[in-house]
Amino acid sequence: MSTIEARTASRLLLQVRNLKVWFDTPRGLVRAVDGVDLDLRAGETLGIVGESGSGKSVLSRSIMKILAPSARVLPGSEIRLKGLDLATVSPKQNKHLWGVDLSMVFQDPMTSLTPVLTVGAQLTETLRFHLGLSRDQAEEEAIRLLTLVGIPEPAKRAKQYPHNLSGGMRQRVTIALAISCSPELLIADEPTTALDVTVQHQILNLLERLQADSGMGMVLITHDLGVVAGRADSIAVMYAGRIVEKAPTKRLFSNMRHPYTRALIDAIPRISHPSHTRLASIPGRPPVLIDPPQACGFAPRCPSAQPRCLSETPVLEPTPIDPAHASACFFPLGTPAGDAARENNIKAGVNAAGTAVNAGESTDGR
Amino acid sequence: MAGSGTAHLRASDDVVLDVRNLTVEYVGRRGERVFAVSDVSFDARRGETVGLVGESGCGKSSVAKAIMQLPPPTSGSVLVDGVEVTALKGSALRRRRDKLQMIFQDPISSLNPLRRVKDIIAEGLRIHGELSKGEIETRVRTIIERVGLDPDTAPDRRPHEFSGGQCQRISIARAMVLDPQVVICDEPVSALDVSVQAQIMNLLEEMKARYELTMVFIAHDLAVIKNLSDRVVVMYLGKICEVADSDALFAAPLHPYTRALIQSIPEPDPEAGIQEAALSGDLPSPSNPPSGCRFRTRCPRVQDICSREEPEIREAAPGRFAACHFPLLEAATAPEQGELASA
Amino acid sequence: MTDVVGHTGSALSVPPTVKSADAAPVVKRRRRRRDYGAPLGAVWLGLVVVGAITADWLPLADPNEIGNVFSATPGLGDHLLGTDILGRDILSRCVYGARISMAVGLGATALAMVVGVAFGMAAGYFRGAVDSTISLFVNFLMAFPPLMFLIALVAAMRPSLTNLVLGLALLGIPNFARIARANTIAFAEREFVTASKALGASPFRVLTRELLANVMLPVMSLMLVVMAALVVAEGSLSFLGLGVPPPTPSWGGMLADGRSQMNEHPHLVMIPGLFFFLTVFAFNRLGDWARGRIGRESSL
Structure with a gap:
């Protein structure tokens, strides 16, 4: 290293x-x-x-x-x-x-x-x-x-x-x-x-x-x-063919901003968790990449997805705090907009794409 | 290590699956004798998941096939709910098969590409069927819904219209529709992506609770094993090294091989740090296993006795069974028996 | 910014057909050459089969009625394709002759397929002694030169349509048995077969419900090729006078009859020859097409 x-x-x-x-x-x-x-x-x-x-x-x-x-x-x-x-x-x-x-x-x-x-x-x-x-x-x-x-x-x-x-x-x-x-x-x-x-x-x-x-x-x-x-x-x-988040390793794990990164980590079974821990699975499956629509590829599976995510493709942009850390999300985790988006979806029980969102999942692996 | 011995077996009424002295040997491609499984014994209680873990070539899949009698083992006994299935032949064995089902690794290969989903799932009911056509249809529909597929569109489709994860759901439905007592899962999530793997693992847990299943879960991924199992059997080169309850085993492994396996797991955590290589060298050939303890050629704690004498499985610490002359007792007796706090 | 970025190796690069990065994809799709052989072949075979079946109701002359004009040229008089040396209507004889070719082509192939697939699947599924016995039988059949085998067979038995079909079917069995065996072995290793056994299916059920349809796909493409081969074999036998006995019309027999007059009246040979050629050609083209399709399907 x-x-x-x-x-x-x-x-x-x-x-x-x-x-x-x-x-x-x-x-x-x-x-x-x-x-x-x-x-x-x-x-x-x-x-x-x-x-x-x-x-x-x-x-x-x-x-x-x-x-x-x-x-x-x-x-x-x-x-x-x-x-x-x-x-x-x-x-x-x-x-x-x-x-x-x-x-x-x-x-x-x-x-x-x-x-x-x-x-x-x-x-x-x-x-x-x-x-x-x-x-x-x-x-x-x-x-x-x-x-x-x-x-x-x-x-x-x-x-x-x-x-x-x-x-x-x-x-x-x-x-x-x-x-x-x-x-x-x-x-x-x-x-x-x-x-x-x-x-x-x-x-x-x-x-x-x-x-x-x-x-x-x-x-x-x-x-x-x-x-x-x-x-x-x-x-x-x-x-889905794009980089959704890019960061120095430690920063990525401590401050992940893209909901996909978070969901991916939460879906992994860990030795450090007691057995029979319910895994936070990601609903649905990856999109087909033939003529994809103008939208965030992860939106249909994303607990934070808002109407904007379904009509615009987010670009990879550096975060204000650390230029080495970039994410492609309109409602990144840990930002007021991102937290509000997720909270609203949890309250509604469904994201903008119509996928069920429940409070327990995709937050912290439990 | 050597997995001979039966000290870890439990005398109890609710043991549903009892595997004793299972041996699988066959003639390999070059005419050599392969000792795939040598004298393996373990049991599973009703509603319990026993995880079978080990690297490729450890014989865990051979154990699965031998339990299923596909083909029957070279020797040994397999009791399912008190019935000796190795003694059954032909149609007597086939009639018994609804009690013992299997879920396979490859979601694509395990489904007939030319049959419709409803026929794939109904096949078992038709074979054993005392049910009428209408009853079969209702049962199939119910199970399709329970495994998370759309009961309106899925039944008439064929496997290639589904993704790997969905195919695995169909496979699970095919096994569950027979209401089996014991389900053998042979690496059912290994071929799936992480995001889909979690779905299938959760589904298996749901099915286990709903149908009070006894499961034998085979995987090479220790984290998957830990998550799903109540009791874990660690295998190496056709023998058992260690048997213990899941949390205890991972908190403090007794067998040097178990510890090496756990140390090799890449944890998705940059703060976890990287261990020096826990094991050197490669797996010896199963057609010419080492004398004495089969793990001795790679074991960091090896002594003279290990090549001369095969260690029996014994209770090295309360509720902890290991087949090793020099188990890692210092770790097991440490007070921290619960879980590694990290989350 | 470079205009042409060919990363596929060498200097062959992609024509810059995409103007802006966000434009709709206008990268040219590669065209597949259209194959007219297979559909035309199917049309021809359809005509032959329908003709053979409905020959009695078609407005055709009696194929065995001896006429006044010997070896009439096509287009003359009431005979569209002329007459043979005995003045029999050639069109009519060709259509009735198709009955023999089709009976042999379809009948013998179907028989060979049923027996061959059954043997091949049994050998591939059970292996061991069953496999050795069946393979021995198949190799035994294959060791005979086909024509010698047929001549010997016809010599031993009375030449009749039934015997001809039986003899040719025997010739076709090894092809089907071998391909069925190979595919059964390949599919039997797939986990869905293990799954079926695990459900408690009997060997017969595994073979018929799980394996048969999968094995039949490659067998079907072979079937057309075997049909072509058996039609040729029947033609050769009839040509040698070992086929269906006269006066029943058959293409091989017509070729043999017309051979002596070939120089003066080429149509005597050309017309049945053309029927013969088109039919065999159509079978082969269809066989190639089917093989391509099945290859694509199984690679999905």
Whole structure:
């Protein structure tokens, strides 16, 4: 994890402006990412949290330029790495951009491993291609990397194929691959979702250690707020293709302003609660992103929703107190307007979209 | 650890599900013998939820299938309301199945894509049916409403028109319509998003209260287990490590593995702090489990005896059962037995 | 601000069709090529089937009535498509011949499907000894070269429509059995099958209520292709004189009859050949279309 010195000395590593990625599907245009702005400084970790369909994976794939052919990145979208607009990078430069400047760890390790080559061969190939190392140097470096990511008996493992390794070991190998050329930015898309909780813990600790040692920036994408709570410097919460709230981690947890963030946290069962605690569930389900109306995407499920939320789309705006904290809500929590909106809805028992609201739920997990 | 032993079983009239010395072995893909479940025993009282938790490969799903007799276990006994179901065969077993139902992990795969919701839910009633067509229709309608679906539009639709959470509601309705005594839930919320997961967990709690269900709830997510269970069974590599009441277990785990699991949970709280990796290494292969205590290869408290002698489940502290030579007694005897105050 | 942002890799970028960010989506949808083959095929097969069924009531000449004009050219006299070497009306013989082709195409395929699917599903569901026995039988059937098998069959038994249908059905069984078995195995692993067993359903109920409809989807697309193959097989047998005995008209038989006069009177071969070709082609096009549709549906 980065420190305060790192933040002051840092420069902008990744800059995403007004990113819109739409998908052409038989049922219509899906606005998977619909106007996202992000900043990441070197050495920092940005957590992107969202449920399935929130657009978080499409976002990471657009940064890596590995979108499906049916995806359209709309004009006006901008992704800059150290000030360099990635859209203008030609495929020729691209081949060293990917791996050397930015690299990615996927949920399924087999996405980035080929089953037909040994682990060592895959590592040395990458090292020789990007860094121009000799065979011997590359082999030596591969062993060093495998040791670095905590693989026991690295020399023996290097001669094995991916299918000989356990899921946790494979994910370590893909991390070794991803950091092999010391990237400046590492994108980890649900890197631990397929793993058991004890292995997840190991992998997250590993990523954190590697980042502290190398000073790379990291985007950690997950559906699990618990995964980013202790590990990200700042968190962006995505819903329906947009960022609804963005703040430094501690501030987000102590002062959340968007009703969705609050509801998401309240819906998580906690070890610290006694058993049979009734969970504050979020009614309904995420919206379909085909031709969404001019409205807040969360309004139908939101206990604070007012008529305005159903006719206008709120934009992500910094809060008056802390410019690093932004939320996209007309009636944010903790403001007079937000409190009044929620109180009125609780009194009426229903929000502006007609969804039932009861007093006990969505306040504090009880 | 080793899960052999029956010290934790309760002698009581209201034990509805009694699983004893359950063993599941099968031949794996490469012809090797896989010891999926080895000598596991546990029981569940009427209206109780027993949580079965452990990492992948610990045998918890094999336990679920063995209880359901799909397929029957290699050996061991399963008593449902006093009836030995492992002794039943063919149609005698099928007639008994309405007492014992199951809810599955994958909401999409567990529903036949070509059948209508009303037929999916009515199937059990038709199989066991002494009910008339009209009665079945009424029961189906009632249950559809109780699981939170629209009884006017839902019955005639097919599964692909519903979201994952709604499909899980249909699955729950299919099991509940038979008014079962015991319901086995095999990771029913693992495939769902957080916001939907809470809905389904609340629904299961409602159903449990309404139908006085005895549940075996299987999950890999400890927070989910803690929330829904009265009693928790922790499994590792086909054996039981620890059995205790839910709150007590999470407040002060006795078995080193239980503690490691709890320490690995990422709490959604930035102030909670991150532990050093609680466990190193990977799960050994279930076809070649370690001698003695199966957890010894990853255990921070391992001693010589652990490789020689398999620890039996014993009452290490009042009401607390663990299969470990060196349980974490210092934690359990601490006065703070209730809950970790944090909220 | 850049105008063109192609993030899909390479230089291929999206044409800037969206003028402002908030404008309605005007990104071009990719067009699917329209396929006229399948509907036209369906129309042709419809005509053939209706013709075969209603032949007796249609204003057609008696197909077996020997006329005065031998090998009349199409368009001459009262014979729209001419006559054959015995002066029989070719249109009439083609329509009546469709009866044989359709009886074989539909009858033998249906029979093969029923038996094949039953065997295949039993093998796929019960596995073990049932599977080994059925697979042995299926492999046994497949080991014979089809034409040899049919010739042997016809030689052993009297050539008749029933025997022909039975023989061809036997040939079609392995195809259905294999696809039914493979799909049963795949679906039997799905949890809804386990759920059905957990409800207390008997194996027969699981097979008929849960698996049958799911297995039938891929079987249906295969059915059209097998029909085409069996129509061809019937044609070949009739051509070799091993089909339905004369004077009953059949397309294969007409081709064989006209062969000797092919140079002087090409219509003797061309017309039944065209019927034959269009029918087989239509079956295959429809089969391709069905396979595409079912593929899309099961991927939903």
